[in-house]
Amino acid sequence: MAANGQRKEGIDGPTNPMVTPLLTDLYQFTMAYAYWKAAKHNDRAVFDLYFRRNPFGGEYTVFAGLEECIKLIANFRFSEDEIAFIKETLPTSCEDGFYDYLRSLDCSDVEIHAISEGFVVSPKIPLLRVEGPVAVAQLLETPLVNLINYASLVATNAARHRFVAGKSKLLLEFGLRRAHGPDGGIGASKYCYMGGFDATSNVAAGKLFGIPLRGTHSHAFVSSFMSPDEITEKSLHSSDGSHVCEDFVGSAQAWLSKLKVTSIQRSNLLGGIFAETNQSELAAFASYALAFPNNFLALVDTYDVMRSGIPNFCAIALALHDLGYKAVGIRLDSGDLAYLSCEARNFFKTIEKEFGVPDFGKMNITASNDLNEETLDALNKQGHEVDAFGIGTHLVTCYAQPALGVVFKLVEINNQPRIKLSEDVSKVSIPCKKRSYRLYGKEGYPLVDLMTGENETPPKYYKFPLSFHPIQLMLHKVDVYGSLYCLNGCKLPDLAAYFGLQAGERILCRHPFNESKRAYVVPQHVEELMKCYWPGRSGKVREELPPLKVIRERCIKHLEQMRPDHMRRLNPTPYKVSVSAKLYDFIHFLWLNEAPVGELQ
Amino acid sequence: MAANGQRKEGIDGPTNPMVTPLLTDLYQFTMAYAYWKAAKHNDRAVFDLYFRRNPFGGEYTVFAGLEECIKLIANFRFSEDEIAFIKETLPTSCEDGFYDYLRSLDCSDVEIHAISEGFVVSPKIPLLRVEGPVAVAQLLETPLVNLINYASLVATNAARHRFVAGKSKLLLEFGLRRAHGPDGGIGASKYCYMGGFDATSNVAAGKLFGIPLRGTHSHAFVSSFMSPDEITEKSLHSSDGSHVCEDFVGSAQAWLSKLKVTSIQRSNLLGGIFAETNQSELAAFASYALAFPNNFLALVDTYDVMRSGIPNFCAIALALHDLGYKAVGIRLDSGDLAYLSCEARNFFKTIEKEFGVPDFGKMNITASNDLNEETLDALNKQGHEVDAFGIGTHLVTCYAQPALGVVFKLVEINNQPRIKLSEDVSKVSIPCKKRSYRLYGKEGYPLVDLMTGENETPPKYYKFPLSFHPIQLMLHKVDVYGSLYCLNGCKLPDLAAYFGLQAGERILCRHPFNESKRAYVVPQHVEELMKCYWPGRSGKVREELPPLKVIRERCIKHLEQMRPDHMRRLNPTPYKVSVSAKLYDFIHFLWLNEAPVGELQ
Structure with a gap:
């Protein structure tokens, strides 16, 4: 497997070794052949990679996936084995010279400008611009779009979940098992962390990217125990090592009996009073505590949260406390999470008061079970006592919208601007090699993103x-x-x-396709959005690929910097994307020029 | 990268080399440690892997992903590097003996029974049963669920698209760019082919799995041309090599002029009469035809389908015909596909008649552009002339339902049955090591799936x-x-x-949780569903992993074998899943036994 990070002599390959120049659509090869046959393969092309609509009904997207793209580009070369397969696949009439051409291919003549990973981005604005020989740029289309589409989608989904959960909650990505295949899972872990999650359950992702790992035990662990009798080694030394409790299980059972007759029971906090808790659950909890006395966090809903899980947990936590250990908390994985978390909190607080156990009331409550933006929002509205959320399916499969429509469009060839028309105006591409700027207003919020021609004077501020x-x-x-x-x-x-x-100077920002939508902006600050991430032969300085943690911090900062009404979960205010007056005129000149004219008779 | 297929000495590793024993949730390791610490790690456990609801509102699911699971199991071993990472991750208090234990781990003592890949399967029925040391079985949970979840979901999605499109249409998977990461794409290609698609655009998947590849050119190819003048090499020899057309482009332009003044124009078939077609499009088509005279298939919607794309295509196709070549057809990627395909078909037929070009009317029409079950169904209702569908986003991201809820539940440990309770009855697990049967009725359709205890007498027929x-x-x-x-x-x-x-014998089939739902069945034929795919130390014969093509054929056969009302897209008749009377009684005995009893005061 490719190691992460950079080698001395260059940039390592993509995280997934399956990302090779063959991970592309067949038509990139048929086109490459046709270009080559027409001696057009080295025509200098400019492609923009962008999306047309923000996902999840929102007004923002987190740009992610760039590092993997650059890793692919830096190592883009065909093996003999791959060339043999392409030869096998294309018609036998294809000339051999083409395969020699493929043999010679790399990305040394390709130039990549991109917005930095972790930035908040908007539709139509190029996320990445590929300049280079048209045949090479085409071959890159599919893998670049693949590497950015899901990465940006799931990072955005993570950011949205963070937005609803609030800054103070711990967010854990638990999605590996439901993700779309192995590196659907690995990608999810990487990009959810980037989008603001705190940790993952995915060990491979932890190893690859240094993401903090979290996890305790499952229902199966609980039900694998039959009774406390099967625990043979019941002794546990105290936290400071000063003494040993010979029968930790007995100590927990004693606490359970004590809990049964206290005022906690009488106050009816357990929503019906517990009689016999499930003994296999008690055995499982005891066993887990014996293995991890400093990290005891128990899943309490295998049998019945209030009648069994919580009392069993508290008995073990109190027995641990007797030995100087501090239990971590519980996880709820079913039922009414708002209600159960509040009941659990009350119970913990009552124990703190009743038995004088400091901080017992602050016990960590983790919740999981099919959580998404809506359920988090509903929990907030109902009131809850959850400290950490474990989110899986909805997060990593992007259940609310499982695809982002990233596209890759030719905007210039041999210095000639190109446009792709469509009956659907939103699908018309914005021609020309461009620059993009973010214009900030007085309050420090971004006001509008602006595209101009490459050689226009940059907006002044x-x-x-x-x-x-x-x-x-x-x-x-x-x-x-x-x-x-x-x-x-x-x-x-x-x-x-x-x-x-x-x-700043007053700048006219125009909607690219709607002539009546335009506004003057006097920016307080202007930021150019694209930087050079792969200079090719341009001699430009290559922007470094920062570590994941730095990208994550940048992402969180950028999200916080947006005006709150753009970030609303429902009906957010549209964030404006515009073109300069010059570019507007040029788009519409080209459009008229390319559209076929009918004849009425 | 791991090669596909089998090595002489055993079974190769998973297709994606990132599928290692570390691709699992952290809690599998914390549990493994707790089991080991309690000297319980070798307790013999039985886990069932199953899902609870069919996806997409349907009544069937295609089981896929088994081969990758067996490849993982056959090669399940920790590297020193991986063990070092686990040690770094777990609390320092964990004892070193555990890491020696991990070092010794493999799946030689694990036994896997599974339904064969490509079978049509139903909720609650175990797709895969893992028996083995509890700690090992737990470590396998996450990767097995990951490998089966998306595979089965997307194979089912492919089968559903096939069902709506009909048997006669060519179905092409075009989803790589929108898939969830690189092997989201590779998995999609493999399992869509399994579920009944004919080909993919994904070259890497073609190479890995031998799936037929399809693709021609994109809009960018078309707009990369400026005018026919830029084509320098315009000659094309005839199909039989007998002569050379020195100016193929001129020949196409002559045909275009001819088309303009024919009765085709007068009959107004082009929905408004075309005047000047887009010349850069004509140049692109000519160039593509010069590269692939035997495989000319053109994307006709870059500028305007009826006013430019179709006339340009026909001009090239007719010029090819003059040289003895047969054009393949067109691809439509936007607009009203029903209308455009019918108009195109009429135009082609008129040309066949007008110019006496045999089979011109049968030109292949491929359609793409955000197709899904609904749009296919709508096209069928409107009437269309499409021969092949290229389907991407909705297919590979499983847009209509991006997750299948495959779970992995402990059903027995040390020969003791275990049950997982839940306030939600559909989440209660079915305990015991079981056998599953499919009971067929008189018409040859499957009637019901039946689970029994492992040692019950099999249903007779x-x-x-x-x-x-x-x-x-x-x-x-x-x-x-x-x-x-x-x-x-x-x-x-x-x-x-x-x-x-x-x-056959009359068999009582009971709903597992609803006492009133039961039926007697006299099966015409009975099929046991699970086979031994990894015998461990049982001495059983290991079922071979068949090639993808064989699985695909099996899948298509099984889908055709289902009673049509179960396969309906909307409101299908529920397919019944049942337990034997004995197992029913046992489930409910155990349920009462495990559920905590409250006390009313």
Whole structure:
């Protein structure tokens, strides 16, 4: 398996060794042959990779998958074995010179500009731009789209779940078993972490990407025990090693009897009073505690949460407490999670009070069982006491919308702009090699994304001449938005107004296809979105691929930076994507030029 | 990358080398440690792998993924590197002996029974039964569920698309770019083929599994051309090599002019009459035809299907025809596919008639563009002329339901039956090591699936003593359902009735959880569902893993064998899953035994 990270001499291959130049659609090879046959294979093409609509009814998408794309590009070469297979597959009439051409292929003449991984992105804006020989760029289409589509979709889904759950909750990705195949699972773990999850259950992903791992035991563990009698080694030394409890199971059973006759029972907290808890469950919990006295977290719903799981858990936790250990908590995997978590919390708090066990009331409550954005939202509305959510199926399969429509469109060839028309206006491509900018407003929020032609003057904004101007002395800090604050806390625009300076140039932002939708924007700050991630022969500096943790932090920061109304789960305010006036005119000139004209008779 | 197929000395590893024993949930390791610490790790456990509900609102599921499971099991061993990572991950308090235990682990003591891959299966019936040391069986849980969940889901989805499209249509899987990661795509290609698709666009899957490959060119190919002038090499020799057309492009342009003034135009077949077709499109088509004169299939919707794509295609196809080549057809990727395919067909037929080109009217029409069960059904209702469907997103992401809920439940340990209770009855597990049978009725359709205890007498059915009975002479054939026909075409049950024989024993089939639902069945034929795919130390014969093509044929046969009302897309008749009377009684005895009893005061 390819190791993660970078080799001394270059960039390692994709995480999944199955990602080879053959992981593409057959038509990329038939086209490559046709290009080659027409001596057109080295025509210089520019392709934009973008999506047309945000997923999940939202107004944002997290861009993910770039690192794997660059790893593919850096190692893009056909093996003899692969070439032999292509030869076998194409018609026998295809000339041998083509296979020599394939033999010589790599991405040294390809240039990749991309938005950085973890950025919040919007429809139509190129996420990645591929420039290079048209045949090579086409061969890259399918794997690039594959590597970005699911990555961005599931990272966005993770971000959405984080948004509903709130910052304070621990979010655990538990989806491996339901994911679409092995690296559906591995990808899910990587990109959910990027989108704001805290940990995964997937050990392979933990090893590959350094993601924190979480997990305790399943229902099967509980039901694999028959009774406490089968535990032969019942002794447990105390946390400080000072003494040994010879019969830990007996100690837990004693606590269970005590719980039965306390005021907890009388106060009817257990929603009906428990009589006999399930003894195989008690045995399983005891066994797990004996193995992990410092990490005791029990799944309490194998038989009956309130009548068996919780009392059994508390008996073990109290027995652990007697030995100086602190139990971690419980996991609920069925039933009414709002109700059960509140009941459990009350029970824990009552124990804290009744038996004077410090922090027993703060016991961690983890919930799982088919959670998604809706159920998290419903739990919030009902009120709950859950500290951590384990989310699987809905998260990793992107149940609410399992596909993102990333496309890869030719926008220029041999310096000639190209357009793809469609009866559906939303499917018309935006031609030309372009630049994209994010324009920020006074409040520090992104206002609009703007595409311009490659050679248009970039939008101007107020760059304060720090070193020459007298206000320099009053400067206090520069915040993440590039806004300047002075000592009295007022922002630079106010100062700029005070000094009669303008914050930025007025820029006309136009909807690419709707002539009536346009707005003037005076940006407070402008950020160019694409950077060079693979310079080819351009001589540009290659942007480094940062570690996953850095991408994750960037992603979380960018999500927090968005204006809250764009982030709403339901009916969010549309985030605007625009083109410059010049580009608008050019699109529509080209459109008229390419569309066939009918004749009425 | 692991090669596919079998090595001399055993079974190769999983197709995706990322499928290792580490591709599992962390809790499998924490449980393994707790079992080991309690000296319980070698307790003999039986786990059933099954799902609870058919996907897509249907009444059937195709079982897929078994081969990859067996490949994992056959090669299940931890590397030192993996053990080091587990040690790093578990608490430092874990004893070193556990890692020695992991070092010694393999699946030589595990026994796997499974339904054969490609079978039509139903909820609750074990698809796979794992017997072995409890700790090992648990470690297998996550990867087995992962490998079967998506495989079965997408194979079922493919079968459903085939059912709506009909047997005569060519179905092409085009989903790689939208699949959930690289082997989401590779898995999709494998299992869609298994479920009845004819080919894929995914070259890597073609190489790995020998699936037929299909594909021609994209919109980008079309828009990469500017005009016919850029084609420098315009000559094409005739199909029989007897002469050369020096200007193939000119020949196509001449045909285009001819098409403009014919009665085809006058008859207004082009839905408005075409004037100038898009010349860059004509150039692209010409170029593709020059590269693949025997395989000319053109994507006709880059600019305008009726005003440009179809006339341009026909001009090229007619020019090819002049040289003795036969064009393959067109692909439509947008717009009203029903209408456009019918218009295109009419146009082709008119050309056949007008210019006397044989079979021009039978030109292949492929359609793609976000197809799914509903759109296929709608196309059928509207009437269309499509011969082949290219299906991507909805097929491979299982858009209509992106997850199958395969679970893995402990049903026995140390010969003691175990049950998992739940407030949701559908989540209660069916305890005991079991056998499953499919009972067939008179018409040859499966009637009901039946689970019994492992040691119950198998259900009896009429096995005709062929070699001794006088009707032997009248026997004509044995059909796929095991029904016997005599020379006059009447089925054995009639004969059996005639001779006063009974077709089978009356068997009481009970719903596992609903006491009022039960039925007597007199099966015509009984098939035991699970076979031994990994004998462990049992000495049983290991069922061979057949090639993909054989599984595919089996799958198609099994799907055809189902009673049509179970296969309906909407509101299908439920297919019954039952337990024997004995097993029913036992389930309910155990249930009462395990459920905690409350006390009312």
